[in-house]
Amino acid sequence: MKVAVIFNKRKNTEGEGVINVFGAQNQETYNPATVERVAAALEQGGHNVRVIDGNIHVIEQLQDFMPRVMQGDQPGMVFNMAYGIQGVSRYTHIPSLLEMLGIPYVGSSPAGHGIALDKVTTKVMIQAAGLPTAPYWVFHNADQIQGDIPFPVITKPKMEAVSLGIQVIHDMNSLRTAITGLVVQFKQPVLVEQFIPGREFAVGLLGNHNPEVLPIVEIDLEGDAFGIQSLEDKLRKPKNKICPAQIDDKLANELRRLTRETFKVLGIFDFCRVDFRMDEDGNLYILELNSMASLGMTGTYVCAAKAAGYTYESLINRMLDVAVERYFGKEFDDAALNREEETTITRKDPLRVRLRSFLRSNIGTMEDYLEKMVDINSFVENIDGVNLLGRWISSQLSGSGFDRQVFSMSEVGNVLYFTNHAGEANDVLIVGNLDNPVDYEDYISFSEERGRIYGTGVSRGKGGIAVLLGALKALRYTRTVKRVKIGLLFITDDSKGGSSSRTIMQELSAKSNYVLGLNGAGLSGEIITASLGSTCFNIEVNRTRSKVRNQFFSDEDDPVLYCAHKINQLKKLNSEENxxxxxxxxxxxxxxxxxxxxxxxxxxxxxxxxPEQSKKLDVQIMRIFESKPHGSVRVNVTKGAQRKPFLSNNSTLQFYDQIEKIAKVVEVRINKEETGITSLLANVAPGVPAVDGLGPRTGGYGSKDEYIVRDSMIDRSVLLAYLIYKIGRQFG
Known part of the structure; x- marks a missing residue:
């Protein structure tokens, strides 16, 4: 299952990730290490995981990642760890958005989160249900304080969590000062509760219809009946936890009952934690319910789960399963496992999990590789730059067991060929290009914006090379790369139609069982099984008269009007059908x-x-631009770079069927493209199964605004790595 883990990154500047700064700014964020631990746990559970920052771009990133259920895909889920960025009821923002988008998620609904975060509403509902809670007051300013408040009391901002702003107060002057300060700091009313000296308990709950109550945790106040667990305690030196709490069965059962009742009254889903105080007479008081119980390793929820026998990994996956059951029913997960495409490899295939986990944690390295390559000017005419890129790639492969062969070229950069074996034949030949057709004056530097990476060459070969390097490192990490005889061919004349490297590619592909091209895919993940050929034409039109008789334009002697007329004739050649x-x-x-x-x-x-079309069209082009013997313009037609069409065959189509099965196993969306604009593989030997488009998903191909989808480097690397592995096993 695809699972997006959404959290809020700590912001470097105020207003980052939003349109405007609005209301109170959230001070509650997860440690990135905890988010990574959750993501890794889900991956160990066999899920396809992506970590997403819950900011202004979250919809775009979810749209890019989530399955299309209406198109028959298996549903995905969001594991929500986002506390929100700003404003009132910030816990509700991501759940509300997900409900609007139609994406199921782990955790409570917007209503449940809104009630639980609002400490006053929580108290009102608990009291109305007849559940025990301490007496309380709500103040908007210090002038509202009544004179008969029994001390000690504890102050809490109305809409905050994680002990923000809590203070135990013993006298009226201190209370006035505290309320004034909290209203100014948090810009919200202040809840004042009668403080309950005694012991403190936390009870976690997991499930829905008949939820599991986790072992009860007692916060070790070290015998101090007036002790509390402040924010500083939680961040710097968390208080010790006693789990299971050393209490009798009667008290334990009452705590469990009150936890279940509170969960039900507030309308919470999937998991939560309820906090209690108990006075010296044994009376229990509900303090609050936390609908976003911390999943940090030192938190009470994780502590209780471990006492219940969960590992961290099994806890996180159980939380996901609980939400899946709530949305789809208990049978859904088992039914998904028995899909036809997953009969031989289950969701929890160890290699698939290890590949994705490695690549997701190394996406920054792949991004660094890509930035380095974009910085190198590999314009096809800049032979030194093309060779520099080749040397850099050689340095990356030198420690990976690949030997290099250099084919020296006179008019383009040197073609490079690498193998990880000593034999003649390859299980798979992977083809990329070092050159690009963009001159340095039109160069676009590397940049990242809204999950897209821009830069010259990112979609024309360099993105695919980054994917390849990531896939090879992942296979090496999993100790599977040596089991496959791999050939890597980097040509340097793709921008010129591959004419100089044609013989090399034909010979090497003829010795390979399969051929893969690293061209970028389209935004829908297209795998290219065939592509069009192309011919560049340059037409020069000169006026033949030495003098102009009239100072106006005419079809007779004006080259511009001549070209406009011929453009209309060229347009008539367009045929989608053909x-x-x-x-x-x-x-x-x-x-x-x-x-x-x-x-x-x-x-x-x-x-x-x-090729037959090419011959007929050449004749038509020459006829269109044929010069009249005594015309007033002279026309010269020159052919430029010519690229053969990449022709499909039965073995390629059968190969694609295997790739499609693998893509479903690794949960990477692909589509078959049979009329691609261009392909690296036009010169592959006839009959060899070959597909192109194994690079990242791209947009703006052929323009200055070319880009790749950043996170697609993970998916395409997983797909490429797993495909290489399966080729080595002959798809067994």
Whole structure:
């Protein structure tokens, strides 16, 4: 199951992650180490996990990650650890958003969280249900304080948690000072409760219809009946916990009963913790219910769960299961396990789990790799830059058991070939490109924004190389890479149609069982099983007359109007049915200040499905731009880079079927693309099963705004790594 763990990162600046600063700012956040521990626990449970910051971009990130249930995908879940960023009832913000989006989640509803966070509403509902709680008062300012309040009392901001602002007060002057200070600091009313000297207990609950009450925890106040657990205690030196609490069965049963009743009265789901004080006469008082009980290792909830026999991993996965059962019924999880695609490999496949866990924790490293590659100018004409990128990749592979072979080229950078074995044949040949067609004057530097990574080449090869490096490191970490005979080919003339590396690719692919291309996928995760061929055309049009008879434009002697007429003819070649497309890529003109244009240059790309089409279209292009013997313009047609179409075959389609099964196991969304714009694999030997698009999901391909989806590097690396592993086992 796909599980998004949502939490709130600590903000470096006020207003980060929101449109405007509004209301009280949240001071309650999870330690990132705890979030990582929860994510790792879910991965050990066999789930596909992504950690998401619960800020302004959360919808976009969920939309990118979550399954499409209406399209037949297995539902996903959110494990909600987000306390909210700002404002009133901040616990409710993410649950409300999730309900609007239609995404199920672990934890209470917006209503339950809103009631539990509001200490006054909680007291009102507890009292109305006849449950015991201490007498209380609510003040908006110190002037409202009555003179008959019995001391000692304890102060609490109305809408805060984790002991923020709590103080034990013993006299009226101190109470006035405390209320004035708390109202100014938290900008909300203050709850004042009669303080109950005595012992303190915490009771955790897990489940819904017949929830499990965890072993009772007593907070060790070291014999101090007036002791409390302050925020400083929780952060710096948490008080010791006695679990199970040393109490008799009668008291234990009453604590369990009151916990269940409070859970029910406040409308809480899945899990919570209820805090109690007990006076010297044995009377119990409900202090509050925490609907977001801390999952930190020193927290009382985790302490109680361990006493109940849970490991941290089993606790977190049980919390998820409880929510799944609430939404879908108890049978859902077992039914999901028996899906046809998962009969041979269960959800808890150890390799799949280890690969994803390793790659998710190393996404920062892959991002660093990509930034380094983007910083290298590998424009196809910059041979030194292309070779520099090749040397950098060689350095990354040098310690991974790969040997290098260099094919020296005269007009482009050196082609590199790596293998991790001494034989001639490869189980799999993986192909990437070092060059890109973007000159340095149009270079876009590396940047990240809203979960997207921008930069020259990120979608044209460098993103795919980052995915490959991540996959190889994950396979090495799991000690499975040596079981597969891998060949890695990095060409340097992809921008020129692969003409210089054609023979090398044909020979190496003919010796490989399968071929994979590292081109970026589309935003829907397209795997390319076939792609169009293309030919670049450059048309130059010159006026032949030495003098212009008229100071106005005419079709007879104006190159611009000539080109406009021919563009209309080119447009008629477009045919979606036959997969023929003409793309205008540029137009330039020259002229004197007071004279009509005397020169025009037109460039376009013609894309086609097969070689036969290419021949017929060439004839049509030449006919369109044929010069008249005595015309007033002279036309010159030049062919530029030409790329063969990447043709599908039965073995490729069967190969894709295997990839599709693997994608379902590792929960990576893919689609088959049979008319891709371009592919690295046009020169693969005929009949060899080959697919392209194993790089990250991309947008803006072919433009200055090209980008990859950052987190897709994890998914595509998992897919690539698992695919390499299965190829080595012949899909067994």
């Amino acid at each position: 997969s023929v497309f003409v793309t205008l890529t540029g137009m330039e003109t020259r002229g004197n200040e007071d004279q009509p244009v005397y020169h025009a240059a037109l460039s376009f790309i013609l894309r086609y499905q097969n």
